[in-house]
Amino acid sequence: MKYQSLALPTAVKIAEIRQDNYRTKTFVLEAQLDAYPGQFVMAWLPRFDEKPFSLVNANPVTLMITNVGPFSRLMHEKQPGDRVWLRGPFGQGFQVPAAHKKVALVGGGYGVAPLYWLARTQIDQAAQVTAIIGARTAVDLLYAEHFATLPELVTCIATEDNTAGLSGRVTDALRPLLEEGVVDGIYACGPHGMLAALQKLGQQYGVPCQLSWEAYMRCGIGICGACEHEGHVLCLDGPVLK
Numbered sequence: 001m002k003y004q005s006l007a008l009p010t011a012v013k014i015a016e017i018r019q020d021n022y023r024t025k026t027f028v029l030e031a032q033l034d035a036y037p038g039q040f041v042m043a044w045l046p047r048f049d050e051k052p053f054s055l056v057n058a059n060p061v062t063l064m065i066t067n068v069g070p071f072s073r074l075m076h077e078k079q080p081g082d083r084v085w086l087r088g089p090f091g092q093g094f095q096v097p098a099a100h101k102k103v104a105l106v107g108g109g110y111g112v113a114p115l116y117w118l119a120r121t122q123i124d125q126a127a128q129v130t131a132i133i134g135a136r137t138a139v140d141l142l143y144a145e146h147f148a149t150l151p152e153l154v155t156c157i158a159t160e161d162n163t164a165g166l167s168g169r170v171t172d173a174l175r176p177l178l179e180e181g182v183v184d185g186i187y188a189c190g191p192h193g194m195l196a197a198l199q200k201l202g203q204q205y206g207v208p209c210q211l212s213w214e215a216y217m218r219c220g221i222g223i224c225g226a227c228e229h230e231g232h233v234l235c236l237d238g239p240v241l242k
């Protein structure tokens, strides 16, 4: 079913479920939305809870969910044909200015979800795209093989325990590129600590950043104040802040 947007929770069937790593699955849903990379939807399981998830794709709606707690565990018990209720899309996503032709996409954990979609749109615009994917250890890496299949994209992996790619953090992989001057925009999604380090690095090298911040969300539409972050209401002003 094709929707422009969903103001109220709407039942959508799960078409396909793929196992990405030992605790992460990708859910392909029977719905299409009018959205762009970096926006999110609210997924509701009736009589349980509702949580925000970045869109991996809008056509069909695709979500990547890591099993870390009650809601994500219940999602992982779902089977194709089961239903989930969606609202959205919400928020401000990534907007790459035409002047940015050498973009670095930096993802940690499930932060790669919106960046994989962004990577595909940037390749269509003939930008030079470097994807930097970080994880604590090799088995935590997500979508590295998907990025690797994208033509004309350089994929760089960083693991903190040296089990795959470069040894270290995503900032260790990005710094040499900034020093070479081959990045004119940093686009990132991941844990707060990683985003704060990237922000600092961007400022140091004078390269603008668009960072997708995570916060506890309830209404998703700017009413409840649950998602306030440094003076921003993240569900409306973000999650991507410039």
Ligand SMILES: Cc1cc2nc3c(=O)[nH]c(=O)nc-3n(C[C@H](O)[C@H](O)[C@H](O)COP(=O)(O)OP(=O)(O)OC[C@H]3O[C@@H](n4cnc5c(N)ncnc54)[C@H](O)[C@@H]3O)c2cc1C
Pocket: 040, 051, 052, 053, 054, 055, 063, 064, 065, 066, 067, 068, 069, 070, 071, 072, 073, 109, 110, 113, 213, 214, 215, 216, 217, 239
């Ligand atoms: C804008 C936005 C986009 C999001 N996109 C995604 C997405 O694409 N995929 C996704 O899986 N989640 C995403 N989340 C997080 C998601 O909304 C839930 O918070 C997450 O599924 C955990 O909910 P839970 O009820 O299962 O566990 P909770 O009870 O909420 O969390 C259990 C514990 O795990 C910690 N935790 C939460 N997430 C992680 C994690 N990824 N890795 C390690 N520890 C974690 C929490 O701090 C807590 O201590 C997003 C959140 C926001 C605000």
Ligand code: FES
Pocket: 216, 217, 218, 219, 220, 221, 222, 223, 224, 225, 226, 227, 228, 233, 234, 235, 236
């Ligand atoms: S989640 Fe309610 S204001 Fe953002």
